[in-house]
Every structure is written in C-alpha cells, then in structure tokens.
Amino acid sequence: MKMMWEVILTGVFVGFVHGQFHNPQVVVGRILEPPVPTLCAQRIIHERFKGKGYFFSWKDPHTANLEVDWLDGRNYCRQRCMDLVSLETNSENEFIKKRKVKYIWTSGRLCDFKGCDRPDLKPLPINGWFWTAELKKLAPSNNRVQNDWMVGAGIQIPQPDNREAMQQNGPNENCLAILNNFYNDGVNWHDVACHHRKPFVCEESEPLLNYVRFTNPNLNI
Numbered sequence: 001m002k003m004m005w006e007v008i009l010t011g012v013f014v015g016f017v018h019g020q021f022h023n024p025q026v027v028v029g030r031i032l033e034p035p036v037p038t039l040c041a042q043r044i045i046h047e048r049f050k051g052k053g054y055f056f057s058w059k060d061p062h063t064a065n066l067e068v069d070w071l072d073g074r075n076y077c078r079q080r081c082m083d084l085v086s087l088e089t090n091s092e093n094e095f096i097k098k099r100k101v102k103y104i105w106t107s108g109r110l111c112d113f114k115g116c117d118r119p120d121l122k123p124l125p126i127n128g129w130f131w132t133a134e135l136k137k138l139a140p141s142n143n144r145v146q147n148d149w150m151v152g153a154g155i156q157i158p159q160p161d162n163r164e165a166m167q168q169n170g171p172n173e174n175c176l177a178i179l180n181n182f183y184n185d186g187v188n189w190h191d192v193a194c195h196h197r198k199p200f201v202c203e204e205s206e207p208l209l210n211y212v213r214f215t216n217p218n219l220n221i
C-alpha cells in the first residue's frame with residue numbers, strides 16, 4: 001500500500017506530502033489517511049461546481065455539529081475520496097464563500113516542514129502557501145489580486161499575520177480558513193493555527209477517485 005502511494009504521489013510536491021506525515025507539530029502520531037473504498041462509494045455530494053462534487057459538513061446530519069481540527073478535516077474527506085476544498089479560482093472561491101457559516105477549513109497550508117526547504121518557497125509567509133489537496137502553490141500572499149487574504153483595514157492587520165505566534169506566544173498559524181465576518185471584516189481568508197476546530201468543506205479528489213477505481217474495479221465509485 002505504501003509503495004503504491006509513493007508511486008501515485010510522485011511529483012515536484014512529493015516533499016510536501018511526506019512532510020505532512022512527519023511534521024510533529026501537525027500530526028503528533030496521527031497520519032494522513034488513505035481512502036476507504038466503501039466510504040468513497042457512499043460519499044455524499046451536496047452540490048456540484050464545474051463537474052466536481054462538494055460536501056458541506058454542516059449539511060449532513062452526522063457532521064452537522066462537528067467541528068474538527070485541520071488534519072481531522074482532511075482525513076474525514078480523504079477517507080471518502082475527497083479532500084479539504086482548494087480554492088484555485090475566483091469563481092470557486094465565490095461558490096464556497098456564499099455559505100452562511102462563521103468559518104470553514106480549506107486545504108490551504110504553509111509549507112514549513114520537511115521537504116519545504118526550497119528557494120522558490122522563500123520567504124515562507126509570502127511564497128510558502130499551497131493547496132495541499134491539489135499540491136499547488138498559491139499566488140504570493142502579498143499579491144492582493146490573485147488571492148483573497150483579508151487585506152486589513154482600521155486596526156485589522158492584513159493576513160496572513162501569524163498572530164497567535166507573533167503576539168500571543170502561541171502556535172504558528174499554518175492553516176488557511178475562510179472566516180465569515182468573524183472580525184467584522186467581510187468573508188475572506190485567514191491564517192489560523194491548525195489545531196482550531198471548525199466545520200469543513202470536502203471537494204472530490206480526482207487522484208484519490210482514480211486510485212480507488214483502479215484498485216477496486218468492481219465497486220461503483
């Protein structure tokens with residue numbers, strides 16, 4: 001199984017994936033879960049957007065009141081051949097942002113672990129963010145046109161600001177959440193410490209679906 005995963009995940013971002021397995025700050029003995037074929041076949045799709053299915057945790061009776069940390073969110077999705085949502089386009093971002101939920105986990109994460117020591121990721125707060133589910137880099141965080149980080153107004157500091165670590169001696173804010181007017185600042189992206197618990201959105205993962213279809217040809221997935 002492990003060998004197969006290493007084949008599937010080969011690519012320039014393979015270091016990201018391995019890094020997620022070994023980053024003690026994130027996993028603490030927990031791992032990134034592989035898909036479960038029966039759960040993939042039973043996955044619940046609440047809405048579709050440009051052909052892909054999405055699951056909203058607050059819409060399902062089993063998860064309606066569930067708030068999880070970032071890795072648990074990924075694993076709930078991944079066991080169902082999905083992953084936390086990646087907002088690669090403005091239209092998908094707007095599709096997700098119209099939900100009336102106070103905050104939502106996305107798959108966005110800062111690459112600050114093993115495998116991230118690459119010149120193109122420096123400086124990390126600007127160039128080190130990526131969509132883990134798609135293994136794609138975000139636009140630089142100071143490019144306010146191609147991303148949706150909260151820009152800052154009044155006493156609000158532009159995101160990402162790593163506030164918990166910088167001001168409160170807390171953990172780094174390494175995960176990307178959509179916050180819905182939480183600081184009276186509109187609906188936009190914030191860097192948040194990954195242990196916080198939030199509702200989440202899953203997005204179908206073509207690599208996971210293809211892998212499970214290939215390995216379970218008799219299952220209707």
Ligand SMILES: [Ca+2]
Nearest residue numbers: 086087088092
């Ligand atoms: Ca996406």
Ligand SMILES: [Ca+2]
Nearest residue numbers: 161162163191
């Ligand atoms: Ca922040």
